[in-house]
Amino acid sequence: MEARLRTVLPDQELLRLYEQMFVSREFEERCAEQYTKGHITGFLHLYSGQEAVAVGATAGLHRDDYILSAYREHAQAIVRGADPRRVMAELFGKATGICKGKGGSMHLFDPSINFMGGYAIVGGQFPISVGLAFAARYRGEDRIAACFFGDGAVNQGTFHESLNWAQLWQLPVLFICENNFYGIGTEVHRSSALASIHKRTCGYDMPSEKVDGMDVIAVYRAVKYAAEKVRETSRPYFIEATTYRFRGHSMADPAKYRSAAENEMWKARDPLPNYAKRLIEEDVATREALGAIEARCRTSVDEAVKFAEESPWPEDSAVWEDIYV
Amino acid sequence: MSEMTYRDAVNLALKEEMRRDASVFVLGEDVALYEGSFKVTRGLLAEFGEERVKDTPISENTIIGVSIGAAMGGLRPVAELMTVNFALLAMDQIVNHMAKIRSMFGGQTFLPMTIRMPGGGGSQLGAQHSQSLETYFMHCPGMYVLYPATPADAKGLLKSAIRNNNPVIFLEHELLYNSKGEVPEDPEYSIPIGKADVKRPGEDVTIVAYARMSILALEAAEELAKDGISCEVLDLRSLAPLDEAAILASVRKTGRAVVIEECWRTCGLGAEITSRIYENCFDILKAPVKRISGLDVPMPYSRKIEKICIPQPVNIRQAVMDVMSGEY
């Protein structure tokens, strides 16, 4: 049975989840437009369709908890609190970007909000998350490390080595697998002998569960429970959130390997309209109130694009800066 | 001869060798159904089927380890690493295993395998996806390293690589995939490993280059010809074994050398080549050897500053003018 929304969170929080999902979607769709115009270059991996995972999970964590992710990470950074204007400027390669234009779409980072990076080498973030969790425990800090990754990443050596390590040293790491069923064009059952990814943790005696990643409330509840467990026990925990990316792997991928029927099935489960419907049905908000939230999100993304357009390019001398402390 | 892209030339070499030898098979991430992240393996699955064209998990070290085992077991694997950057995850199997096995086991076995990997910078892919690691491979004895500049060389060299009984690292430049050129149709056409190629003969300066840098060197040479400077462009093609004889012969003819490398300058292949020129041609050099290199920095994303980290034709022109003018 689905819980009534108001038994889970207060109205204001429930609406904030909607706002965060909407701004994420809006941001990604505007990125696609700016890429087509040639303002964003390089690889661009969009998150549209997966919003319920970043939003629900972030809501279930504390602000002090670390977040790490891969290269499809705009939403995770923004939802955690990164300034959309500086994220967009980063994607434009401008000096005002969140990494001064040096990182680009795949490499966002903002330690002021404990967003510890987007990594483009598949599996690179696993051991780094374990190390951050170790540092937190070592220094007696009350925080955990949340490590996001895709279904494709679970066949890297670092995945297995890090799961074992986190359990062996009893470190507060929350592993969150965003299973969107494809690593580029390869469907999960064609790359993993055990396609039910959360079951893989039994080799490390690590508790795990699977959650509907198209349902922001389900993700929130699962992550909140898991994060508290990790915090209390200083032991790792594993969540597999099943979800879908509505676009290709990157802007360069027309995603011809997925059938129209499959696309339709997942589009019907789009986390945004479904959550909006629930908010209205349970009298948390009117359609008009949601409309006002949506307008606010659009304005914020408009401002981000304008800021990025008007920002200066980095100086040539910047290439020699920030390499060593 | 027929005109085709560098991508299609690589593709054709793969198809011809797979038709010719049933022990040749292809493996890598997204090489089968998806036909390659750069579409280099297009049509392979349809023609050769699932047993010979294999999608793999994202497990680079094991892609190479499995290839080594398959080669030891009598097959002729052609592994694709999606980009050269991911070869760093496979360096254990490449350096500690592949390059050592024949010698360490006293010559009792051999590894007839090829590892293809696209690489190079210039597409705003950021620090982790824009590396030029050719020197990393050259540094390690026990394997060959090839890096073609043109479609004809790409086809001819890949065929030699696949037929060769040693492990071969076969680099492809991402920004050359769409470049076009005439390619011989003869299925027996191949380019020998270890032979550099004079892509443009000249009298005044030798420009030593490879892969995309050779294309830029040719552009620069064309411009310099208008100023009355005659450049000889030597395209290495094979980085290991290095065709030292060809380098020295050209420098002995011109008396001047400019070496272009896309990789980082420090301990780069340019330093190796420059040093061999000094060791062997000191007596006849009319000017110090000049190196043009990638900047010693992690590649920035922003296109505004990315371009200054990679050699441009204008840098090559300037270097040639410097060695000609005596103002080093």
Ligand SMILES: Cc1ncc(C[n+]2csc(CCOP(=O)(O)OP(=O)(O)O)c2C)c(N)n1
């Ligand atoms: C070590 C390494 N190998 C290969 C790649 C190329 N690559 C980039 S994304 C990707 C697929 C990853 O899929 P998944 O983990 O499911 O994440 P998703 O893209 O679905 O979010 C691959 C193979 C890479 N970036 N790093």
Ligand SMILES: [Mg+2]
């Ligand atoms: Mg995936």
